Amino acid sequence: MKEVRVEDAIGMVLAHDLTRIVPGECKGRVFKKGHVISEEDIPMLLDIGKQHIYILDLKPGELHEDDAALRLSAAIKGDHLSANEPHEGKVTLKSTIRGLLSIDEEALFHINSIGEIAIVTKKSGIVVDPGTKVAGLRAIPLVIEEEKIVQAERIAKEVYPLITVKPFAKYRVGVVTTGSEILTGRIEDRFGPRIREKLTFYGSEVIGQKIVGDQVTDIQTAIKDFLAEGVDMIICTGGMSVDPDDRTPGAIRGVATEVVSYGMPVLPGSMMMFAYIDKIPVFGLPGCVIYDDVTSFDLLLPRVLAGETITREQIAKMGHGGLL
Ligand SMILES: Nc1nc2c(c(=O)[nH]1)N[C@H]1C(S)=C(S)[C@@H](COP(=O)(O)OP(=O)(O)OC[C@H]3O[C@@H](n4cnc5c(N)ncnc54)[C@H](O)[C@@H]3O)O[C@H]1N2
Ligand code: MOO
Numbered sequence: 001m002k003e004v005r006v007e008d009a010i011g012m013v014l015a016h017d018l019t020r021i022v023p024g025e026c027k028g029r030v031f032k033k034g035h036v037i038s039e040e041d042i043p044m045l046l047d048i049g050k051q052h053i054y055i056l057d058l059k060p061g062e063l064h065e066d067d068a069a070l071r072l073s074a075a076i077k078g079d080h081l082s083a084n085e086p087h088e089g090k091v092t093l094k095s096t097i098r099g100l101l102s103i104d105e106e107a108l109f110h111i112n113s114i115g116e117i118a119i120v121t122k123k124s125g126i127v128v129d130p131g132t133k134v135a136g137l138r139a140i141p142l143v144i145e146e147e148k149i150v151q152a153e154r155i156a157k158e159v160y161p162l163i164t165v166k167p168f169a170k171y172r173v174g175v176v177t178t179g180s181e182i183l184t185g186r187i188e189d190r191f192g193p194r195i196r197e198k199l200t201f202y203g204s205e206v207i208g209q210k211i212v213g214d215q216v217t218d219i220q221t222a223i224k225d226f227l228a229e230g231v232d233m234i235i236c237t238g239g240m241s242v243d244p245d246d247r248t249p250g251a252i253r254g255v256a257t258e259v260v261s262y263g264m265p266v267l268p269g270s271m272m273m274f275a276y277i278d279k280i281p282v283f284g285l286p287g288c289v290i291y292d293d294v295t296s297f298d299l300l301l302p303r304v305l306a307g308e309t310i311t312r313e314q315i316a317k318m319g320h321g322g323l324l
Helices: 041-047 065-076 105-112 146-159 191-201 216-228 248-255 296-305 312-319
Strands: 002-005 018-022 026-031 052-056 062-064 081-083 090-095 099-103 117-121 133-139 143-145 163-167 172-177 205-211 233-237 258-262 273-277 280-285
Touching: 018 041, 026 041, 062 065, 062 146, 065 090, 065 117, 065 133, 065 143, 065 146, 081 163, 099 296, 105 117, 105 146, 117 146, 133 163, 143 146, 172 191, 172 216, 191 205, 191 233, 191 296, 205 216, 216 233, 216 248, 233 248, 248 258, 248 273, 248 280, 258 312, 280 296, 296 312
Parallel strands: 172 205, 172 233, 233 280
Antiparallel strands: 002 052, 018 026, 062 143, 081 090, 090 133, 099 163, 117 133, 258 273, 273 280
């Protein structure tokens, strides 16, 4: 930074914010860090007592940290995110809705590999609320080579948006509850309330629950009846493991057009099945969902509600960090 007489500072760049205080009237920034000083600014600078100022001697091809952060923000920011003005060189992105945070991890890695740029995010795939901070981004030095930002912009453009929050659609869900102990009334059903509670959080609703025994044909009939009623999603509960009475996976398999996965590398909840009947997602939920607070269901459900088509690869990747 250089100290310069204000009269000699025309065309130069302020190195930091300048504040004006008039008691009872105002206190605030009159010139922003990075501002290019013009001739009209001189009276105001003298009014606030500045005969000398610190200026940034930006050469062509160099960017101030605030401008770098703003350009990074514009390059990566997708829908349902707000960005603040740079503060100490940093821009923070916040979610404006409840939704699924979605980040292109590979592009993020490439941008952070450029050097002197830090884009810091929460984990992709988590559920965020309005006001949740999801990313902070900045250039590390006060002055950065513009070429580095151009490189980041190029990477971001290819995958745009690099970071976004996907809203949850409102699903109408049918629940098929298996288990002879529930059908005969020996045990009170605990799955229905648990699923209702989770779906309500995302703005979806359970439109019906059919309680069937352990017969494959009964489970399949219930699924088909829900399809005829026009549900957007089917959730089958119980009977997902290895006992002779655990018929749910076979029943789903018999009516599915695609079984994406039976078994997931997530604990608890490894015995979950996920399938499609045409475009309708079908879950087979293991017993642990009524026992454990967080299971594989909580990882996969928000992705489905956010409109993602679930693949085997996506599920296989959940093993890393999948011990909940
Ligand atoms: N030998 C093995 N045993 C188990 C395995 C395995 O791989 N090998 N997997 C374990 C895992 S992991 C889980 S999770 C459970 C999966 O259980 P299921 O989905 O098969 O559940 P059920 O056998 O139907 O019931 C278990 C338990 O939960 C009660 N239940 C079921 N549905 C309801 C309901 N709607 N309301 C209230 N209670 C319900 C049921 O009465 C049983 O007590 O399997 C492990 N075992
Ligand atoms: O792996 Mo089971 O499906 O935890 O709890």
